[in-house]
Amino acid sequence: MKAVCWHGRHDVRVDTVDDPVIQDPRDIIIKVTATGICGSDLHLYNGYMPTMQAGDIIGHEPMGEVVEIGSAITKFQKGDKVVVPFTISCGSCFFCERHLFSLCDESNPNADQAAQALGQSPAALFGYSHMLGGFPGGQAEYLRVPYADVGPIKVPDGIDDEQVVFLSDIFPTGYMAAENCGIEAGDTVAVWGCGPVAQFAIQSAWMLGAGRVVAIDRVQERLALAREHGKAETLNFEEIDVYEQLMEMTAGRGPDRCIDAVGAEAHAAGNLGEIVDDVREAAHLPANHPYALSEAIKCCRKGGTVSVPGVYTDTLNNLPMNAIMNKALTIRTGQTHMQHYLEPLLKKILDDNFDPTFVITHRASLDEAPNLYKTFEAREQGCIKVVLKP
Structure with missing residues (x-):
């Protein structure tokens, strides 16, 4: 065969x-x-x-x-x-x-x-x-x-x-990602990534009672799909500061639930760490990127939930554990x-x-x-x- x-x-x-x-x-x-x-x-x-x-x-x-x-x-x-x-x-x-x-x-x-x-x-x-x-x-x-x-x-x-x-x-994966958030009626849900799993996470967030869904990416076709089919508000991380924009959209509180639907190969605009990781990749050295996850942790409101359906294949450096602990965040993950x-x-x-x-x-x-x-x-x-x- x-x-x-x-x-x-x-x-x-x-x-x-x-x-x-x-x-x-x-x-x-x-x-x-x-x-x-x-x-x-x-x-x-x-x-x-x-x-x-x-x-x-x-x-x-x-x-x-x-x-x-x-x-x-x-x-x-x-x-x-x-x-x-x-x-x-x-x-x-x-x-x-x-x-x-x-x-x-x-x-x-x-x-x-x-x-x-x-x-x-x-x-x-x-x-x-x-x-x-x-x-x-x-x-x-x-x-x-x-x-x-x-x-x-x-x-x-x-x-x-x-x-x-x-x-x-990808449909069950997006659904479990949203379910892992523990969405309550009216919650603001922010989704990092607008790939296929993220698209289903957006759909599932609405199914589970979200009041507002914000989707973050830089690929125009993916953002358009999230906006036009997923009815999400969209942010292009190469054009705006995601943290500042989310704070403005939520009156300074931050999204109630955040989903990292990107995983190991995230990108970040103007990030020195990404330049270092690009050098590592050029030498065929693995470099799992924590940019999306770190930003989700930073943006999530105190006492909120961060769901991680994105796949990681190695350890992560520079993950803001201090924010996770001090903001009393819940992290839920898993295949x-x-x-x-x-x-x-x-x-x-x-x-x-x-x-x-x-x-x-x-x-x-x-x-x-x-x-x-x-x-x-x-x-x-x-x-x-x-x-x-x-």
């Missing part, structure tokens, strides 16, 4: 690899019909994520048709259309029983590697390094899905792939507990007519993926979200 494979920094290729096979009675194999390129995939593309190996199949936003079923599977039949969440979860460990699916104790066969870096291992993820399981990802023609009796969700007949494919990651959100968010799509397709700007075949990684990373051609159709 064809698959998008990582071969090093800024080097992804479409290779011919072995087809997946059933390895466990709880496996299924799907024929992938749609899959996304995620902003988190750019951390792989830019060489941030450790324990990647040349030839790894990447991608973690797949859906498709069930073509093979393990002997223990009763939930699905061949021919079913399913969306596969990016987290791999056993369903029965201490954490899964508490619906903390992204913290599964059983799914990562390389838990010892993750524990060395993190203290304990989270769940395995599709296509996202050997430290997090080494499982082949979903930017491929076929995908083996472990623990398939727990992970995927069946899609009713007659639903177009594009309507539901983002249940694999998304995907299986907890699949049914209710599918219901929003089917019953409440929520249309997730508004973020799609590019549709392509697998063969076009390497060029689209370049386009997406460079924020060219108005690229906000890519859907590949193997």
Whole structure:
């Protein structure tokens, strides 16, 4: 089969690899019909994520048709259309029983590697390094899905792939980011970043009762989408001082809830630290950027909440811990507990007519993926979200 494979920094290729096979009675194999390129995939593309190996199949936003079923599977039949969440979860460990699916104790066969870096291992993820399981990802023609009796969700007949494919990651991720804020009716919510996850966080903030949503970015197409589709007020951080503007907008109090939907590759206008980090990157040295998170912490009102769905791959320097403590901020983070959100968010799509397709700007075949990684990373051609159709 064809698959998008990582071969090093800024080097992804479409290779011919072995087809997946059933390895466990709880496996299924799907024929992938749609899959996304995620902003988190750019951390792989830019060489941030450790324990990647040349030839790894990447991608973690797949859906498709069930073509093979393990002997223990009763939930699905061949021919079913399913969306596969990016987290791999056993369903029965201490954490899964508490619906903390992204913290599964059983799914990562390389838990010892993750524990060395993190203290304990989270769940395995599709296509996202050997430290997090080494499982082949979903930017491929076929995908083996472990623990398939727990992970995927069946899609009713007659639903177009594009309507539901983002249940694999970015819709639940944006929703959990907003939910983690503990939004109260009328709250002002500020969202750093206007990429796909941020767009869904904006939508979700309204769903959860926000009275005002402010979105911050510098890419005009993303700001326009947040403004026109997300009904958010928008700030371009290259044109204004974000802190001063937010203080003016909130009578000096600051936003009640803040969301860092950027993560490791944030930018900051006129920041000396960014120049230093650019030098590090030129030498291929990882540099996780705390600019968006630090600004969110500074801007958040006293006693407020900062939610962090943005992915970080290393330690952060210059994080304002003094502000976190002295302002009594609550910080909530985490990979998304995907299986907890699949049914209710599918219901929003089917019953409440929520249309997730508004973020799609590019549709392509697998063969076009390497060029689209370049386009997406460079924020060219108005690229906000890519859907590949193997």
